[in-house]
Structures are given as C-alpha cells and as structure tokens.
Amino acid sequence: MPASIERTDFIVLGAGIAGLRAAIELARRGRVLVFAKGRLDDSATRKAQGGIAVALGEDDSLELHEQDTLAAGAGLCDPAAVRLLVSAGPAAVRELLAWGARFDRGAAGLERTREAAHSRARILHARGDSTGREIGRALLAYARTLPNLRWRPRMHCLRLLVGGDGSARRCHGAEFLDLRRGRIRRWRARAVLVSTGGLGQLFADTTNPDLATGDGPVLAGRAGAELADLEMVQFHPTVLALADAPRFLLSEALRGEGAILRNAAGERFMPRYHPLAELAPRDIVARAVAAEADAAAAVCWLDITHLPAARLARRFPGIQAALRGYGLNLAHDWIPIRPAAHYAMGGIRTDLDGRSSVEGCFAAGEAACTGVHGANRLASNSLLEGLVFGRRAAIAMLSELEPANFREDAAEPASGSPSEEEAEVLCRELRRRMWETAGVARDHDGLSATLDWLAAQPSPAAAAGAGSAQLRWRTLAALAKPLLLAARARRESRGAHYRRDFPHPLPQWNACHSLLRLDEPPRFAPLPLHAFRQAS
Numbered sequence: 306m307p308a309s310i311e312r313t314d315f316i317v318l319g320a321g322i323a324g325l326r327a328a329i330e331l332a333r334r335g336r337v338l339v340f341a342k343g344r345l346d347d348s349a350t351r352k353a354q355g356g357i358a359v360a361l362g363e364d365d366s367l368e369l370h371e372q373d374t375l376a377a378g379a380g381l382c383d384p385a386a387v388r389l390l391v392s393a394g395p396a397a398v399r400e401l402l403a404w405g406a407r408f409d410r411g412a413a414g415l416e417r418t419r420e421a422a423h424s425r426a427r428i429l430h431a432r433g434d435s436t437g438r439e440i441g442r443a444l445l446a447y448a449r450t451l452p453n454l455r456w457r458p459r460m461h462c463l464r465l466l467v468g469g470d471g472s473a474r475r476c477h478g479a480e481f482l483d484l485r486r487g488r489i490r491r492w493r494a495r496a497v498l499v500s501t502g503g504l505g506q507l508f509a510d511t512t513n514p515d516l517a518t519g520d521g522p523v524l525a526g527r528a529g530a531e532l533a534d535l536e537m538v539q540f541h542p543t544v545l546a547l548a549d550a551p552r553f554l555l556s557e558a559l560r561g562e563g564a565i566l567r568n569a570a571g572e573r574f575m576p577r578y579h580p581l582a583e584l585a586p587r588d589i590v591a592r593a594v595a596a597e598a599d600a601a602a603a604v605c606w607l608d609i610t611h612l613p614a615a616r617l618a619r620r621f622p623g624i625q626a627a628l629r630g631y632g633l634n635l636a637h638d639w640i641p642i643r644p645a646a647h648y649a650m651g652g653i654r655t656d657l658d659g660r661s662s663v664e665g666c667f668a669a670g671e672a673a674c675t676g677v678h679g680a681n682r683l684a685s686n687s688l689l690e691g692l693v694f695g696r697r698a699a700i701a702m703l704s705e706l707e708p709a710n711f712r713e714d715a716a717e718p719a720s721g722s723p724s725e726e727e728a729e730v731l732c733r734e735l736r737r738r739m740w741e742t743a744g745v746a747r748d749h750d751g752l753s754a755t756l757d758w759l760a761a762q763p764s765p766a767a768a769a770g771a772g773s774a775q776l777r778w779r780t781l782a783a784l785a786k787p788l789l790l791a792a793r794a795r796r797e798s799r800g801a802h803y804r805r806d807f808p809h810p811l812p813q814w815n816a817c818h819s820l821l822r823l824d825e826p827p828r829f830a831p832l833p834l835h836a837f838r839q840a841s
Contacts (some may be wrong), residue, residue, distance in 0.1 A: 378679020469651025680800025
C-alpha cells in the first residue's frame, strides 16, 4: 500500500467520448486527471463506424427522433432521459463542429444517412465509416489545449476509494495499478466519473476492444453502487464471420445504404421476419441471422454488390480496406456474417446528471445506465449519449465539494486465486459459456448451468500483485453473476433479451428495470430509472 495519496480535483476513468467530453467541461474549473487502462486512443469510440444520430434535417424533428428511440427500446426507455438526449443533440453536435470535427459534407451541406429503425435519414458520418475515430480525434485535440487537464494512460483502476458512515458515506478517489511501473498509486478527488466503456469481452464473440471487460460497473458495484438492466446486451447482426479473422463490425450503415442479407441458400430472408426487412431493429435482425445460420449450420451473407463500386469506396473506405486484407470486396463479394456482442444498455444506474447511488461517484457513456437505450439501443444513439450525458455529469460534478477526512474502507483481503495460466483458461471458458447460454438466445437451463459452473470456480483474489489474466478474471467473474441472475429472473423476451422458453414480451414487465448489486439477487421496479434516490 502506498504511503501517501496524491490529490486532484476530478478523476475521469476512460478516454472515450463520454470521458473526454466530461473532462473538457471539468477542466474549465478544476484540475482533471483522465485515466485509461490502455492507450488514450484505444476505446470503443474510435471503433464506431456508422455515425451519430441527431435531428438536424428539415424533414426531421426532435419528436420523431424521440419516437424512434422509444420504439426501439421496447418499453424500457426512460422517456425523460430520451427527451433530454434528443433535445440536447443538435447543440452537442454543433459544439463538435466548432471544435473541429469534420463530418462528411455534400453540395447541400452535412450528409445524412438512414440506419435501422430510424424513420428519417439523420445519421451524420465522417470519412465515410470512421465517425468515432474523427470525433475522438477532435475531442482529444481540443482537450489537449486545456492547461488543467492531465493524462494517465496504462493505469488499471483497482478500486474506488469509499469511506464514511451513513449519509456521509461517499467516493473520494481511486486506486490504480500503474501498468508501466508495476506499482500501486492512489488519488484523492472531489468526484470520480466512471466512463470505462462496455462489457463485450464477457462474450466469446464481440465487436468490442480487448479492454472492454466491464470494469466500470464492477468498480462502482464493489463501492456499493446500484446497477441496472445488465441483462440487456445488444448483439450486432452483421459482423465478419471468418475463422481466422477478428469479429470486425460491418456497419449498420451498409444496410442503410441498401445492403440485403442472404442465407446459405442465397435467399433474402429478412422480409419474412419484419416489415422493415434489413432496416428492422437490431435485436430482430440479429435473431434472424442467428436462426438462418443455425438452421443451415452455416453463415449468412451481406450483399451490397448491386451498388456502384465508386460509391462503396467513398462511403465505406475503412470497411473496404479491412476486407481487402481477407481477399474480399464489397463491390464484388457477398460478405460472410454472424452476430456478436456489441453494446451494453445496462450498467451503473444513474440519474439524469450522471449521479450514481454512491455520493461522489458519477457515470456516463456505455458504463452507465441512464435509461436512454431501454431494451435495445437505437442505432447511432450511443455517441450522442456520450456527448450529452458526459457534459451533464461534469456540470453536476463541479458542484461537489472537497470531501473531509473519511475513515476509508479497507481493501479486499488477499485470498486464494487461480494462477495466471489458470485464470486465462477460466476467462476463455466463461466467455464461451456466456456466448452459448447468455448470447442471442437464452433459456432457464442454460443460464442456470453457467451460474452453477461459475459458483464452482475459485474466487478471484484481491488485485494487488495480480497478472493481467487474473485481473481480467476478477472483473469478468464478478460481472457475469448479476447479468446471469437478471437474465434468468426476467421471464419474458424484450428487445435484446430473448428467452426461448418465454418468447414474448409480457405486459407486467413493461417499464420494469432490473436493479442489481454485485452479490444480491435482482429486484425489478416499474419506475423511472433516474428516480433512484426516491426509490431506494
């Protein structure tokens, strides 16, 4: 344990879109440290291809964007959070433009395209299919001009520092393993923002970066914060399916531009599943792709060969470049696809200003559950959510005062733990089981079997001195249990959560959120997600 504790005003965990936008706001009135587990540019934001959804067109409106978001969310969206998102969206995007973000433009101004479940073409994109990379570049470049902002890459957060009694209990800093120097360091702060991204690495097949292991919900959960809707994991329907290739995302925008999906027999199948065919909500398309592939014990195909090659090269340069490495070309080839874990709608339960149920601990971005996405995120709403709620969380954090001296909670005691090699094997097996039993389709027996397997495994030890696989196992094992319990307890199908044994949504579950703590069974509450202070 280090002998001293360093100080700053604000801590931001994560350098994706939510963390960067919050850090910019905070740096105007205090000293800010931004921590990243890997490189500053290694986040899901940088991988976002399709674009950012915002109602800017003359044929569009805030009301339409709101309606589309609520419809995709399948009865689980928080209407107040959705209204806030869409109404703040235009100003957030104009701010990005002012900071140098270069979105694609045509003769009539900003180019807009349509994606699944959107009733209008409202998706802005950059460099064809590199929107997240461009937004991340612009935010990072602007943030680096701010003198109060400092960067700490390659720092693995081990725990949030929490202490105090009763109503005075609060988060007042964080403890890290410096991955470059191999030593533990601690910082004290007025407030901490958890914006660590998603949990896709909990599944064997995922589009998420390697670092997306669900650290944020586990850190906040261990500090006592309530989590919500962890069972709601979105599976992207069109991911490159080659044996020796990573699960590379084939953007929703491909279907927005006219791509069609074919089964092993070469038949277009989506019109049989939904009136919107390829533009149906993601959960429906993902299940259709999985069903068609399973029926033929083969992959499905994405076909956009009917569009001109020049148009595809201009619109999807990043995807084309990636596919060339595998001898494929959008203009000439059908591309093999399958679903993969893509986005977590659930996470740390927050109010509309990013506050968690632990004082001093805030959350934004994919690590948070604001209620915006409900049971199924509307395509391209995630980047907008990071901007809007990252800023709101920062504004709320600015009102936090320097905490007084607290009696700090003790760190977890060291205990028996698997070796680094054993932890690596356990992680692989857990990810395989999660994909098979908690993936696109679930049922009671499969979920229970994985819970039983998990209960029989060695408990992860405290992180001090642990290797990378041990740290990974510690997080994945802690997160898998509440997700599985919530998925088993929600005995219906809704949005991205599909139960073979309960294949339909049920009225009594409408607007019911799963509310979780790491070591407790879930409870369900039909209330506005952001109203946790009144409900607790």
